[in-house]
Amino acid sequence: MTPRAALAAALACTAAYVAALVWADAHNQVFAQLPRVAAWVPGMAAVSFASYGLRYARWQWLLRRAGHRVPGAAGFAGYLAGFAFTATPGKVGELVRARYFARWGVPAARTLSAFVYERAFDLIAVALLAALAIPSMRLFGIVLGFVAVLIGAVAAVAARPGMLLRLAARLRRAGWRRTARAGRTLARGLAGCRLWLTPRDIAVSFALGLAAWTAIAAAFAWLLQGLGAALPLAAALSTYPTAMLAGAASMLPAGIGTTEATIVALLALHAVPLGTAALAAVGVRFATMWFAVACGFSAMAWLERAGRAGAAVGETR
Numbered sequence: 001m002t003p004r005a006a007l008a009a010a011l012a013c014t015a016a017y018v019a020a021l022v023w024a025d026a027h028n029q030v031f032a033q034l035p036r037v038a039a040w041v042p043g044m045a046a047v048s049f050a051s052y053g054l055r056y057a058r059w060q061w062l063l064r065r066a067g068h069r070v071p072g073a074a075g076f077a078g079y080l081a082g083f084a085f086t087a088t089p090g091k092v093g094e095l096v097r098a099r100y101f102a103r104w105g106v107p108a109a110r111t112l113s114a115f116v117y118e119r120a121f122d123l124i125a126v127a128l129l130a131a132l133a134i135p136s137m138r139l140f141g142i143v144l145g146f147v148a149v150l151i152g153a154v155a156a157v158a159a160r161p162g163m164l165l166r167l168a169a170r171l172r173r174a175g176w177r178r179t180a181r182a183g184r185t186l187a188r189g190l191a192g193c194r195l196w197l198t199p200r201d202i203a204v205s206f207a208l209g210l211a212a213w214t215a216i217a218a219a220f221a222w223l224l225q226g227l228g229a230a231l232p233l234a235a236a237l238s239t240y241p242t243a244m245l246a247g248a249a250s251m252l253p254a255g256i257g258t259t260e261a262t263i264v265a266l267l268a269l270h271a272v273p274l275g276t277a278a279l280a281a282v283g284v285r286f287a288t289m290w291f292a293v294a295c296g297f298s299a300m301a302w303l304e305r306a307g308r309a310g311a312a313v314g315e316t317r
Contacts, residue, residue, distance in 0.1 A: 013256060033275060037283035040223050044287035047219040051212040052080060052295070055118065058208040062114045062196055063106060070104040074306075077299040078103075084296030086289060100303050112189030117196055117205065120154055123147045123248075125209040129217050129241035133234040146249040154190060161191040217241055220284045227280055229272045239266045240284060260285060 056079045063070060070078070078100035085093025098111040127147045157164050168183030196205070214237075221236035231239070243262035247255015260281040267277035 016256060033279050034282075036227060037223065037279055037286075040226050041283060041287045044219040044223060044284065045291045047215050048288050048291055049295070051215045052083075052292070054208050054212040054215070055079075055122075058118060058121075058205050058212075059114055061204055061208075062117060062201070063101075063110070065201060066110055066114075066192075066195055068104070068106045068110065070101065070106065074303070075101075075104070077303055080295045080299035081303055082296060083292040084300050086292050086296065096300075103307070109185060109188045109192055112185065113192030113195070116154060116190055117193045118209070120151050120193075121205045121209040122213065123151060123245075124206065125213045126241045126244055128210070129213060130238050130245055132238040133232065134238075142246075142249065147245065154193070157187065158190040158193045161187040164190075213241065216288060219287070220280075223283055223287075224267075224272075224280055227276050227283075229267065229270070229276055229280065231267075231270050231272070235270060239263060242266060243281075 053076075056076050059079055060070065060072075060075060078097055081100055082094030082097040085096050095112060095115055097115070098106075098108040101111050102108065124147070127144060164183055164187035168180040168187065171177075171183060172180035196202070217237045217240055220240040221231075221233065224231055224236050224239075229236075240263065243259045243266065244255065246262040247259030250258035252258055260278075263281040263284070264274065264277040267280065268274065272280075
């Protein structure tokens with residue numbers, strides 16, 4: 001994964017998103033209403049950035065418990081750099097962090113372990129927030145089943161990595177060397193999650209993840225209030241987490257399209273006008289996903305420049 005690949009992926013997703021907005025604008029005049037959310041997006045983006053800080057605090061906690069110490073500011077930039085690849089299925093592109101954390105002695109397998117571990121707790125936190133108000137038992141059953149299957153699969157492989165290692169060996173013998181190598185790395189990364197299966201690590205990881213995602217859910221509820229959408233507080237807080245789970249279950253890059261459609265559908269259940277619901281969906285995505293991508297590219301540019309400068313200094317010695 002390279003900055004060029006990240007840029008290509010981001011441009012492709014942006015083109016698809018703009019095309020969807022053009023289609024939505026033809027039906028609901030979304031572009032004409034964008035000034036209505038302009039005043040709310042900066043505040044929501046600030047909340048998003050604060051949530052990244054909480055999630056990085058969890059990341060740093062996990063690495064320290066594993067015996068790794070990384071510089072605070074540079075480590076935060078390395079964490080943010082992963083968001084440049086957030087528009088990938090399952091957000092697996094965020095593993096580009098291994099490129100930067102390796103500079104501070106963190107093995108790629110450990111970065112993978114931390115990524116999987118934090119993803120699992122993010123799913124649990126988001127699922128709990130979604131459960132605050134269940135507008136559709138069928139939809140909630142689908143997303144809850146997705147969470148249960150995913151976490152169950154992770155736990156199974158983490159407990160017995162030999163299964164995946166044997167599969168990787170068979171793939172290697174069949175000539176699928178690259179897939180086999182990926183399977184071995186995944187097995188070792190998942191097995192590494194067992195290091196943090198202690199009450200202390202679980203409590204800290206869950207608390208920080210829940211705080212981070214609650215802040216995002218509250219920011220969306222604040223946006224709805226600003227747009228004049230009257231929803232009960234529990235429903236307002238649960239709408240965006242439910243949509244996030246639906247987007248994750250779709251396995252589309254960053255849940256593009258699915259997340260927005262779910263937001264619109266959930267708000268429609270509370271008699272929110274279609275135009276207002278679409279506007280809320282676009283506003284929250286600009287303040288979360290697209291803001292995260294912008295932060296990721298900024299962090300990546302800084303780290304790449306710092307890496308080249310460090311290499312140049314080493315060559316002159």
